[in-house]
Amino acid sequence: MMQRARDFLNRQAAHRPLLIVSPSRAISEELTRPREATFGWYRLSWQQLVERLTRKRPLSRLARWATLQKLLRLQPPDRFAEVSRYPGFSLCLERSLHQARLYELEHPVGLELPPDYDEVDLLQAEWDEEWLRGMGALLVVGLSLDSPHQQRLLNRLRELIPNHLVLQPEPLHRPKVETLSAPDEALECQEIARQLLRAAERGTRWEEMAVLLRQPEVYRASLQSAMRRARIPAFFAESAQSPNPQGRALLSLLECARENLSALRFAEYLSLARQLKTPYRWEELLGAAWVIRTPERWRQRLQGLGQERRQQIAQLQRDEPESPKILYYQDELEQLRQLEGFALPLIERMAGWQRSRSWGEWLSEILALAHQCLVDPEVIEEKLEELQPLRDIPDVPLSEVVTVLAPELSQLTVPPKGHRYGKVLIGSLQEARGREFELVILPGMAERRFPPPIQPDPLLGDVLLQRQLAEERLAIDLALGCGRRVCASYPRQDQQNGRPLLPSATFLELSGAPTYQQSIQAAAANGCLTPAWPAPPDPAQAVDREEHALSWFLRLRAEARAGSAHFLLRLSPFLAQAMRSRMRMERTGWTRADGRVSQPCPESSWPNRRPFSPSTLQKFAVCPYQFWLYSAYRLGPRDRPRELEEMDPLTRGNFVHAVHARLVWRGPADLDTQLSSLREESAQVAREYAELLCPLVPRIFQDEVNQLTHEMEQWLRATYEPGWQARYAELAFQLSDDLERDPASRPQPADLGHGYRMRGSIDRIEINGQGQLKVVDLKTGRNKIPQVYRLARGEALQPVLYALAVEQALDAPVVESRLDFMTLRGNFSQSRLSEIGEARALLYEALGALQQSMQAGHLPAYPKVDGCRYCDYRGVCGPEAQSRARRKPPSTVTQAVDRWREMP
């Protein structure tokens, strides 16, 4: 057929006007290539021809729907009066009315339609016959013109242009069919890429190959990825292009307004609005803020999250002043500020959208929103313009607007760029009309997908059913018949829903195997990928370097030959680095892959040159490398999402410390007075926190406050001693003064003797009549420290460090230093430092070992038993750091660390 069309065109003079009509302008253009220059040749699609002949344009689908909706409101049909006001009815009516008018069928809904409503009106209008008479020849190719109106125009064209050729769509070839199956759609696309590469190796040109899709929306992303990986030049026709993300972004915002300003929908909008370059952490922050409903709540929750972060920073500065989380939260605060500036105006605009309003108001509101939130709103403007006929309809709820706009916005088409020559064509089945290929691939031939089940029209019944079935069959026949060779494939599993898929009856028919089982087996045998190993057994069959490497691994596992995997080092610099590190890790000695080894630390980081906080020093006993990553690289630990039903641990700790400090600063008092002061301070701090943090569920917050107050009362009763008075609270050394601190706090670090210094904040210092001191550190977590200890295997340095700091700073003897676990979580227990003098000697020994290892630059990944289990740096060291460390020989540092860990 295509050859006949070309022969016909070759016989025509290049300078005489000629008309080519085909399913699309692109196909008409392809028919005339390659050819020398022509003059006055018109290449048109059927719709373009009708518009050219009548010089009119029919309404678009959306405008037709809008017109019907308006007509139904004005004259509701008696039979469908109940349902005709719903948008779904007019959407359905638009489809069936168009079909009924095209094929001159009787329709149950009679409406007086405006002029130029659809193509049928244009086909009945006056044609520009003068223009047609001037044509020297006519070629109509690949069009199914079976409606009486279309036939009338076609006959007139034949009469007016005697030199004509009309070629009905028909299969061009009886192709040789191959079948294929793959574990899922993504791997099916990889197999398709392999088939295309094989055909190219056999000499088929790229433009002689096509992948024709029945469901482009299921396959386009996977095919884009597969073509990119295999470096196959591909041309995605308009039917297979990814829709414009701006349409979906606007739709997400409309859904957000419909669902009561849902944060989830807003986050969806942020992820789609890529052009706005919105930071990825905004979505995280929305989740952390638990924003809901009114703009007031959005503002409160975002501000509340900011306050919560400030509280957490304050608590960290008290307990772990070197914590990398402080920088992380400070960065989050900046992001929050920007998010508030961006999101709140949008939320305020959508705030009153729960109220119904006229279509006219909706259109101007949505247009203003599009201008505010999209980079290129013109494309949306055009769509909204088509809905202008509706503007007078009053009382329209937002849900109705979303129902109407959703199909249009989610499928906003993007015209393809460039031409398809030198590229594989990827498009819908309709792209087969009027084209011819050497190889055609038909993916997705699974049951109920390809072909899909045909549903009768809800208003016309099954009058058109036979016609629809015939159209579907013709589309498949044309797709099969446009290639000399065809490869039909299906995925064995639905990737999205995870359910198994079976081949469709058409696939089984094409396979030609005698039985169902044989057909499935033959298709599976042609594919070579499995979910467990997505690479072919033969490396020569790989489509890209990753597949090639995986294929080689299969071989290498069988024949371990030295040097055969050397190519992997050239595959990617990251892979090469990872492999070299892995190799070093497996060596028996300590290498630079085992932490910071044999690389002296800068002098400024040594413990006798800079002050450390107790929590940082304690990390050395857990793992020297963890200490280094935390204190020098300041790698931030992971932020874990918290439960909605509980107060954040850092906020809880901050609350307890704030109440305690204000209680101490009130001055000495007897137990009853202190208890009543505690209740008053707790209520005051709770009020301040509630105002700042805006808790999502005030009841939960109040319950936590009551519980903590009750626990603090219990702790106060249990620890109260008449001869001792609390004198200092939150006595800080070299900490920022943006928190409530004891007035005796100092900007310098505390001196520990032997050149060592410390920074931190001491929760409570008591004094008795003889001037002796007690140091207490308050804890709100669980107690894992023995009741009596000196350094507790290096994991509880606070009591000894605080005792030394207080003795130096206040020049008075410390007779007791302890940790008070003052809540039910810690079982109201206490852990006391015994033998302060001995603990001090052990501490200097431990700090000396740390000093030596930093001077030697030897801070290996040498975790304590189960140390990696709770470490945030497992991603850095890998999952086997613990067992690897046990295989390495002991070094001076590991022996010193072992001594730390043995300290009582």
Ligand code: SF4
């Ligand atoms: S993961 Fe294990 S080896 Fe690595 S830093 Fe943490 S504790 Fe040390």
